[in-house]
Amino acid sequence: MSQSDVILPGATLGVMGGGQLGRMFVHAAQAMGYNTAVLDADPTSPAGLVSHHHIRTGYLDEAGLKELAAQCAAVTTEFENVPAQALDQLAQTRPVAPAGSAVAICQDRAKEKAHFVACGVPCAPHALIETPEQLAAVSEDLLPGILKTARLGYDGKGQIRVKTRAELNAAWEELQRVGCVLEKMLPLAYEVSVIVARGRNGQVVHFPLQQNLHRDGILAVTTVPAPSVSAEVSQRAYEAAHQIASSMGYVGVLCVEFFVLQDGSIVANEMAPRPHNSGHHTIDACDVSQFELQVRAMTGLPLVEPQLHSPCHMLNLLGDLWFPAGVTSQQEPNWAAVLALPGTHLHLYGKTEARKARKMGHLTVTASTAEQARAVALQAAAILGIEPF
Helix, strand or coil, X not given: CCHHHCCCXXXXXXXXXXXXXXXXXXXXXXXXCCEEEEECCCCCCCCHHHCCEEECCCCCCHHHHHXXXXXXXXXXXXCCCCCHHHHHXXXXXXXXXXXXXXXXXXXXXXXXXXXXXXXXXXXXXXXXXXXXXXXXXXXXXXXXXXXXXXXXXXXXXXXXXXXXXXXXXXXXXXXCCCCEEEEECCCEEEEEEEXXXXXXXXXXXXXXXXXXXXXXXXXXXXXXXXXXXXXXXXXXXXXXXXXXXXXXXXXXXXXXXXXXXXXXXXXXXXXXXXXXXXXXXXXXXXXXXXHHHHHHHHHXXXXXXXXXXXXXXXXXXXHHHHCCCCCCCCCCCCHHHHHCCCCEEEEECCCCCCCCCCEEEEEEEECCCHHHHHHHHHHHHHHHCXXXX
C-alpha cells in the first residue's frame, strides 16, 4: 500500500452510531490527531457529545448520509444493526470499513452460521425457522436448545431457552413468528472471544484470547490472560477467527465469540463487526487498544500485533448498580472507594439515565500478576454490589 492510500491524521473520520463504542472510537481517533463526525439521531448520544461533528439524523436519511460523506475521508460503524445499505451507499464515494456486505452477514444469525460452516469453523447444530412448516420439521436432536431471533438480537435479547417441542412452539409465538435460528444446547465449559483487526492489505493481527463470564445474557466479567484456556485451544480460536475475517475480505476490527465445550473442542457462537465489550480492557492492559486498531485499519495505517502488558479483569457496570437494594431513585456508586484500590481504571460512557441492564461503563483492574488483578477486582465488585465470580 502506497503512502498516498493512507489517510493521515488531520483528516476527519466518520462513525455510524453514537453509543459507547463510538465514543471510545472517537477518543482514540482524536488522540491520534484525527477529527471525527458521528451520525446518530439522539442529540445526547455518548459519541455525539464528544465528537467534533454530530449529524443528528437516522441511519438511512439521505441528507445525513451525504453530509457524513462530504465531511469524512473514511467511515466505520460502531453498531452491527446499522443498515448495511447505508454503508453501501457511503461506500460509493468513501472508504467504508467494515463493508456493508460483511455487516450484512453479522446482522443475520442464519447467514452468520452459514459463513462459519463455509469457513470450516464448527458451530452448534442448528435449524432455520421462518415458516410453520420449518418449525414442524425441527429435529428432536436439537432439543433442548435456544431459540434466537435471526436479526436484531444482542445482550440476551430475542433469545428463549426451550426444552420441549411445546416450549419451542410457544417461544416462536412469543417472538412474533419472526425468522429465528434454533441452536442445540451444548455441554459448555466456558466462553471465550478473539478480537482481530484486518487491514486493507490482508494483514491480520489479534489480541490475546479473552475468557468471558455472562449473566442473564450480558457480559459481566472478562479475564485476560484466560485462566482456563490451553495454548492449543487458543491457537485453534485464533486460526478460526483469522479464517472468518479473511474469507469475508474484512477490513476493521472483528470479534468472534466461541464456546469451549467440556471435551475441549470449540464452536463459534457469534461475531460482531466492530470493537467488542470483551475488548474494552485493551485500553488499559495492552500497548494498543482495539479502538486504535479500528482507526489504523480504516485509514490504511500499519497494524501491529498487540501485546498484553498487564494481567487484568474487566467488570461491566450496568445500570442496576445505580439502584442498590431499597433505593428507588438513581444513586451514584461509591467511585471514590473503588478508585482507592490499586490498578483500577474507570470508564463511564456519559449516559445520564441509569436503567436495569443498561451498560453504563466498565472498570478495568490491572496488576503485575493475574492473582493480584483478580483479588482487587473482587474487592471492587464487593464495593459496587456486583456478584462475586
